[in-house]
Amino acid sequence: MNGYQVTFFTQQDRRHHGKPLADWLVHLAGELGLRGATVIPACEGIGHHHRIHSAHFFELADQPLSVVMAMTSEEADRLFDRLRADGVHLFYVKTPVEFGVIGDDNGNGNGNAAKS
Structure with missing residues (x-):
């Protein structure tokens, strides 16, 4: 099947409607019936204001996701x-x-690729 891979970039402390933004996006994917969503934490990143964001041992609020x-x-x-x-x-x-x-669905990799 053809389509798009969409990757959103945020950080741990960003919120939307009182919920962590990454969690809100995952729930939105479910609500819209999308096939899934994966949250990937990062050690460090640089944002659009050219500021370093990173996960620290005691504080994860600034962790890039x-x-x-x-x-x-x-x-x-x-x-x-x-x-929007x-x-x-x-x-x-x-x-x-x-x-x-x-x-x-049983984890058997044999046979033809079943495209969804």
Whole structure:
């Protein structure tokens, strides 16, 4: 299946509607029926204001996070429409990709690739 990989970049202390923004994005993906979302923590990053963000031993509030999702073009349109409607301010990268599932639900990798 063809579509997009969308990666959002945020940090641990960013919030939306009182909830951590990364968590809110994951729940939004579920609400919109997307195939999934993965939150990836990073050790360090530099933001659009050229300030270093990093996870420290005692304080993780500034820790950079990526939220990665794969979706069809129609799903991407629905997601971005919702983000605009909710007034979310967030940096993202949207890349054309082919995606699917290989193997069956029992973990068997034999057979043809079953694209979703």
